[in-house]
Amino acid sequence: MLAELSARLCAALRAEGLPVGADRAARFARSVVAVSPRTADELYWCALATLTADPSDVELLDRVFDRVFGELGVELPSRAASATRTGTDAAPDSSAARTAQQASPPGEREGHREAGRRGDGDGREVRTPTLGAAVERLASRDFAELDPDELASLVEAMRRFRIATPLRRSRxxxxxxxxxxxxxxxxxxxxxxxxxxxxxxxxxxxxLKPRRLVVLCDISGSMQAHARAMLQLLVSAAGGAEAEVFTFATRLTRLTHVLAADPVTALREAGQAAPDWSGGTRIGESLREFLESHGARGMARSAVVVVISDGWEAGDAALLGEQMARLARLAYRVVWVNPRTAKPGYRPLAGGMAAAWPHCATVVSAHRLDAIGELVEAIAADRK
Structure with a gap:
């Protein structure tokens, strides 16, 4: 019945002079299938979004819609009726409220539409894509507080980020x-x-082409939870999989080829490929190995280099300062991700972070989902 009435609406609009061709009719049909309208008002919003292309078309749509549905007093099938026919559970909406809304006269529906267009609170709510309630709750929690299942539930939210580096001139x-x-x-x-x-x-x-992104991620015991979150972000976010990724604790391991898989598989294989996961931390020696084996040969030249570490150096802090100075001269920008900087009053007064801080273009925390935006912006920023 709904398909027949929708086709009648498109035909009536064409007869009145609105250019409702096959493309608009197809979009209208897809929106009806996606929304499954329970009331004439919900069907009207589907029609308004897909069958009109100019504000001047709205008046004609209102007139034809009321003629096809309002004056005929047609009631649309509810979700509950559809669920009864298909054997699924009915939606927990009040049937009395649906009946009252479906039976509302055209003038009353017109008032709802006008209120919705003006943005009044009494008009019909327009649904916008938002994070689910569970993800919203997890978004404000530190990655160190999340268990593996909770972290995995953030994959879809991380896919909404786009990691992009500044452009450079190519040859x-x-x-x-x-x-x-x-x-x-x-x-x-x-x-x-x-x-x-x-x-x-x-x-x-x-x-013009994007600059190379190189990520050096600390996987020592103090960074285990945040390292998993950052690697999951690189696998999930658009553009993140194109990065050159290395992990380090007591040794340097290249994981670029491992992170080409889906997030769950990538994290599992990353743990197998990096034997020093949750080990000690020798940041300076790992940076020296990276620069001598990969960075100075071209990988770090004019690249955006992201170092993910809390700065707890078990080795020589002076060596870390020397290697960071070398890296800063080679790279376009060095972004350091330290989740401990989110704590109020944090200051890099001693240890590895104090040695590395002067050579960083930006230091961000990215310690939870709603703080990842600052990391994405830091990666995309141009050098000042």
Whole structure:
């Protein structure tokens, strides 16, 4: 019945001059399936969102909608009726309230619509995508307080983040009408069409590409929970899987190939690939190994380097300061993630964090889900 009435509405709108083609009708049908409207008002909002393209179309839609549904006094099937036919449980809505709303006259429905357009509190609520109640509760909790199942439940929320680094000029070029350089090869190639006369000079400019993202993650005992959360973020967030990822505690381990899988598999394989998980911390020696094996050879050059660690150095803090100075000279920006900086009054007065702090462009906490935004912004920021 609902499909027949929806088709009748589209046909009536076309007859009145509204350009409801196959594309709009298909969008309307998809919205009806997704929303499963229980009342004429809910169906109206589906029609308003998919069948109109200009504010001037709204008046025509109102008139035709009221003629097709309001004047005929048609009641839409409720979820409870649909559930009875399909054998599922009915929604816990009041049937009396649904009947009263469905039987409301066109004038009353029009008042609800106008209130909704004005944004009045008495109008129909417009649903917007939000985090679920459980995720909202976990979003304000420190990652160290979450068990593995609670952390895994944040995967979908982490997928909403997009990790993007600043752009840089590459060595490759592309054609551009306003380019600063002349493309002589393309100019001469085009001249073959005009008797070898270069009638039009072709121009080009350098392509832009994202800077490389390199992540060095501390997986020592004091950082175990936050390390898992940060690795899960890299696997889940858009663009995070493109990063070069290393873990360190007492030794350096490259995990880039491991983190290409889904979050659960990636974390399990990361634990197997890094034998020093939950071990001690030798940040300075790990940074020196990274720079000598990968960073100085090109991986860290002009890259955004993110170091995830609480700064508890079991080795020589002076060595850490020296290696951080080398890294800062090579990298575009160095972002340090230290969950302990979220504590009020935190100051890096001693140890590894004191040695590393002067060489960091930004220090963020990213200790819980609702604090990850500052890390994403720090990665995307340009160097000042």
């Amino acid at each position: 490759r070029h592309r054609a551009a009408a306003a380019g600063r350089q002349f493309d002589m090869r393309e100019t001469l190639r085009r001249a073959r069409r005009t008797g070898a006369e270069p009638v039009l000079l072709r121009r080009r400019k350098q392509r």
